[in-house]
Amino acid sequence: MNRIARRSGALTILVILLIAGFVFFLAEYTMNAADWVMHPGSPHVYANDQIRTGVITDREGVLLLDMQEDGWTYASQEAVRQATMHWIGDRQGMIDALVMPAYYEEVLGYDFLNGLYSYGKDAGTGGVMALTLSSRLQAVALEALGDYKGTVAVYNYKTGQILCAVTTPTYDPDHVPDIDGDPVRYEGAYMNRFLQSAYTPGSIFKIVTLAAALESMEDAQSLEFTCTGSWGEGESPVTCESAHGKQSLKQAFANSCNCAFAELARQMGGKTLLEYVEKFQVTEPVSFDGITTASGNFDLDEYYITLGWSAIGQHTDLVNPATYMTFMGAVANGGRAAKPYIVESASDGKNGYQAQISYGDPVMSSETAAIVRQYMRYAVENKYGADHFPGLTVCAKTGTAEKDGERASNAMFAGFVTDEEYPLAFIICVEDGGYGASTGIPIASKVLTACKEILDQQ
Numbered sequence: 443m444n445r446i447a448r449r450s451g452a453l454t455i456l457v458i459l460l461i462a463g464f465v466f467f468l469a470e471y472t473m474n475a476a477d478w479v480m481h482p483g484s485p486h487v488y489a490n491d492q493i494r495t496g497v498i499t500d501r502e503g504v505l506l507l508d509m510q511e512d513g514w515t516y517a518s519q520e521a522v523r524q525a526t527m528h529w530i531g532d533r534q535g536m537i538d539a540l541v542m543p544a545y546y547e548e549v550l551g552y553d554f555l556n557g558l559y560s561y562g563k564d565a566g567t568g569g570v571m572a573l574t575l576s577s578r579l580q581a582v583a584l585e586a587l588g589d590y591k592g593t594v595a596v597y598n599y600k601t602g603q604i605l606c607a608v609t610t611p612t613y614d615p616d617h618v619p620d621i622d623g624d625p626v627r628y629e630g631a632y633m634n635r636f637l638q639s640a641y642t643p644g645s646i647f648k649i650v651t652l653a654a655a656l657e658s659m660e661d662a663q664s665l666e667f668t669c670t671g672s673w674g675e676g677e678s679p680v681t682c683e684s685a686h687g688k689q690s691l692k693q694a695f696a697n698s699c700n701c702a703f704a705e706l707a708r709q710m711g712g713k714t715l716l717e718y719v720e721k722f723q724v725t726e727p728v729s730f731d732g733i734t735t736a737s738g739n740f741d742l743d744e745y746y747i748t749l750g751w752s753a754i755g756q757h758t759d760l761v762n763p764a765t766y767m768t769f770m771g772a773v774a775n776g777g778r779a780a781k782p783y784i785v786e787s788a789s790d791g792k793n794g795y796q797a798q799i800s801y802g803d804p805v806m807s808s809e810t811a812a813i814v815r816q817y818m819r820y821a822v823e824n825k826y827g828a829d830h831f832p833g834l835t836v837c838a839k840t841g842t843a844e845k846d847g848e849r850a851s852n853a854m855f856a857g858f859v860t861d862e863e864y865p866l867a868f869i870i871c872v873e874d875g876g877y878g879a880s881t882g883i884p885i886a887s888k889v890l891t892a893c894k895e896i897l898d899q900q
């Protein structure tokens with residue numbers, strides 16, 4: 443009897459240990475299974491450090507990347523491959539698949555109860571991630587940029603969808619060139635300039651100075667300026683290419699008069715300008731889909747001539763293209779823009795992610811935004827030519843950003859469309875592109891016209 447009792451006691455302990463072990467394993471599995479399955483060492487998902495299940499498409503279902511056991515297949519069109527690689531990654535691992543990390547589970551087709559249920563030829567090919575990008579638009583923007591380095595991006599400021607975001611230089615992932623052998627042509631080829639760069643903005647920054655003045659100075663709109671072609675007594679005065687003479691603030695904005703905007707900043711004061719740079723969030727990074735962009739820069743220098751240069755987008759000013767595009771969206775949309783995003787959905791049929799519209803903070807009053815829109819429209823109608831944008835009401839500002847110690851300048855062009863059917867904000871940065879007007883406007887014309895066609899077809 444004693445022996446039986448002892449045995450049953452030992453058995454009880456064994457059973458308890460077994461149950462405890464099982465519970466422990468279950469807990470571990472629950473918490474870590476996803477990590478185990480999706481760990482880069484897992485043969486189910488990865489081969490040669492590459493994901494081997496799932497598909498990435500553009501907004502219209504055009505295949506951008508098919509990740510299967512026997513390798514990666516990119517888009518059939520070379521231009522689309524070149525124009526989208528900086529979002530979906532390359533085979534060599536030089537360019538990250540930026541859109542992937544936040545939605546691994548959905549793309550891989552994994553869940554806790556069923557494991558990798560969509561893995562393998564019989565079970566399916568993994569999940570589908572649909573981007574907001576239009577592959578047609580990407581190809582148009584890539585062609586419009588030509589041999590220039592830079593970035594072109596357009597997004598819907600009411601929904602947040604990024605329709606176009608191209609970065610150059612790029613190359614065909616199916617025919618990788620000798621990048622190290624041509625360092626000039628492929629300078630920064632692995633970088634996504636839309637996300638990771640920060641450019642001297644030049645005169646597109648006058649939008650910031652204008653909005654700050656409208657918010658902080660009651661009489662800003664009635665100010666008058668007389669430009670003699672040079673402003674400031676001392677070293678490195680602010681200059682214009684020619685004397686603009688007497689101008690209203692609106693005319694000075696359309697003329698892109700450096701002297702007038704330096705004087706405007708002097709009257710406003712450096713601390714006030716800095717306060718609004720921060721309020722407008724133009725030097726803040728933007729974050730979406732697990733991606734965070736580069737920051738910009740604005741240094742307060744109370745010396746009035748240096749402040750003057752800061753107010754016209756020179757000195758140490760820097761802006762990230764994605765951030766400035768979002769700022770353009772805020773001006774277009776009454777002071778508050780939808781946050782940009784690039785992943786529309788990711789689903790394996792069971793687990794799904796669907797993007798939601800989310801708005802950023804209001805950065806300026808709707809009254810200020812309305813006046814800035816009028817000024818930017820006035821610049822397009824009177825300086826740039828509204829006929830570059832048939833069927834679209836475009837508001838914009840050019841910039842020609844001088845680079846320290848170099849003769850070449852970056853061409854910048856930023857703005858938006860105010861038509862209800864085409865709520866688009868855009869940014870164009872062309873390195874060594876010369877004048878913003880002569881280089882940026884033709885690119886914007888081609889890309890926005892293509893945007894209009896694509897939206898008309900939807």
Ligand SMILES: [Zn+2]
Binds near residue numbers: 686698702
């Ligand atoms: Zn001037």
